[in-house]
Amino acid sequence: MFKNLFSLILVGLLLAGAPAQATVTPEQDDSSGQKVEQRHPVTILISIDGFRPDYLDRGITPNLNALAATGIYGPMRPSFPSKTFPNHWTLVTGKTPDHHGIVGNTMEDAARPGEVFKMSTQDPFWWNQAEPVWITAEKQGIRSATMFWPGSEVDFNGVRPADWWPFNQKLSNDRRINAIVDWMRRPADIRPRLVTLYFDTVDTAGHYYGPAPSEKLHAAIAEVDGEIGRLKQQLDDLGQPVNFVIASDHGMTETSPDRIIYLDRIMARDQYRLVESGNYLAIEPLEDNRDAVRAAFLRPHEHMQCWDRENIPEALGYGTNPRVPSIFCLVETGWVVLQDVPEWMTGIGGGHGYDHRDPDMMAFFLSSGPAIRADGQLPVFDNVNIYSLVARLAGVNPVASDGSLAPFEQSLRP
Numbered sequence: 001m002f003k004n005l006f007s008l009i010l011v012g013l014l015l016a017g018a019p020a021q022a023t024v025t026p027e028q029d030d031s032s033g034q035k036v037e038q039r040h041p042v043t044i045l046i047s048i049d050g051f052r053p054d055y056l057d058r059g060i061t062p063n064l065n066a067l068a069a070t071g072i073y074g075p076m077r078p079s080f081p082s083k084t085f086p087n088h089w090t091l092v093t094g095k096t097p098d099h100h101g102i103v104g105n106t107m108e109d110a111a112r113p114g115e116v117f118k119m120s121t122q123d124p125f126w127w128n129q130a131e132p133v134w135i136t137a138e139k140q141g142i143r144s145a146t147m148f149w150p151g152s153e154v155d156f157n158g159v160r161p162a163d164w165w166p167f168n169q170k171l172s173n174d175r176r177i178n179a180i181v182d183w184m185r186r187p188a189d190i191r192p193r194l195v196t197l198y199f200d201t202v203d204t205a206g207h208y209y210g211p212a213p214s215e216k217l218h219a220a221i222a223e224v225d226g227e228i229g230r231l232k233q234q235l236d237d238l239g240q241p242v243n244f245v246i247a248s249d250h251g252m253t254e255t256s257p258d259r260i261i262y263l264d265r266i267m268a269r270d271q272y273r274l275v276e277s278g279n280y281l282a283i284e285p286l287e288d289n290r291d292a293v294r295a296a297f298l299r300p301h302e303h304m305q306c307w308d309r310e311n312i313p314e315a316l317g318y319g320t321n322p323r324v325p326s327i328f329c330l331v332e333t334g335w336v337v338l339q340d341v342p343e344w345m346t347g348i349g350g351g352h353g354y355d356h357r358d359p360d361m362m363a364f365f366l367s368s369g370p371a372i373r374a375d376g377q378l379p380v381f382d383n384v385n386i387y388s389l390v391a392r393l394a395g396v397n398p399v400a401s402d403g404s405l406a407p408f409e410q411s412l413r414p
């Protein structure tokens with residue numbers, strides 16, 4: 001009877017697509033005779049927003065450097081546009097922004113006239129062109145938990161991470177770490193196997209002070225490095241093995257009030273709808289003046305080049321998604337295009353959103369843990385591949401994506 005019941009449960013698990021592994025945690029004696037729980041490794045995907053690969057070489061990141069020394073790391077090419085939401089969604093779906101539908105931090109869709117997607121939008125309509133790894137995990141019986149990530153609060157047909165918190169920028173990095181450690185203290189059956197963690201402070205400092213060495217930028221970098229070190233130490237103390245995947249969404253380049261393209265010099269602002277401006281330009285003509293707007297923007301401009309959506313160069317991998325605005329302009333790295341110059345823009349700052357192949361836009365990647373060999377720096381790869389790595393480490397059977405395990409294959413332990 002018991003045996004039959006067990007078989008039924010096993011068959012049920014296999015049918016549900018759960019990985020073939022024990023669902024109970026074995027305990028065994030260690031040398032001191034105490035019961036020690038043998039914990040299954042957890043996969044923790046950490047985003048350090050706006051962390052440039054060269055920040056690792058500034059002598060202020062001992063914890064990240066220690067992880068790099070035991071794993072793999074290097075610069076990673078973001079997807080276009082090199083903005084926060086498009087690339088965070090790429091990291092967890094394995095698809096380019098053109099394919100996953102988060103084509104900008106702000107965007108429109110002809111199916112929802114008058115509506116604008118903003119970073120606080122949680123309506124699944126905007127997000128469900130691709131499935132994030134935590135949803136696939138949950139569907140396969142792998143418990144997930146998100147300590148923030150763009151899109152992590154979105155309901156996918158009733159499925160969400162088992163644990164998630166509404167985004168709150170004011171929640172200190174310290175408390176974000178404490179929450180994760182608390183999750184990992186739980187009994188095995190309600191302990192997450194896949195966790196995401198998001199740090200915004202390095203990006204914020206980069207925007208305010210620029211990416212060059214400065215006391216304030218370096219304080220932000222050092223603080224995040226310290227938190228990651230504290231997280232690792234606390235999980236080590238628990239006996240919790242961790243496969244870390246640490247990534248950024250894009251790099252950062254210096255901007256200046258001396259490098260501004262003034263939109264009002266190109267066309268009066270009441271002649272078109274501004275969807276997004278700054279490090280690139282996304283506009284929609286009004287209903288009756290498409291020809292005039294095209295004539296004004298598609299002609300040559302200094303430090304900026306514009307195209308109809310259909311003619312955006314193939315190398316950017318952008319323009320097949322109907323959410324890409326009908327006129328799109330790439331801005332020369334380090335320049336900004338604006339209607340009004342914000343008050344705070346009085347000196348050197350930082351920005352991103354430019355050509356994703358520009359060295360300054362390169363994102364950062366690091367992975368370390370029991371599943372990863374100490375192979376050191378990897379050749380540059382595209383960020384669509386991170387999804388495959390996270391899925392493999394967490395035991396998730398991945399859905400179709402634009403990436404693969406190829407960049408990491410030789411560095412994975414069997």
Ligand SMILES: [Zn+2]
Nearest residue numbers: 049050084249
């Ligand atoms: Zn960002």
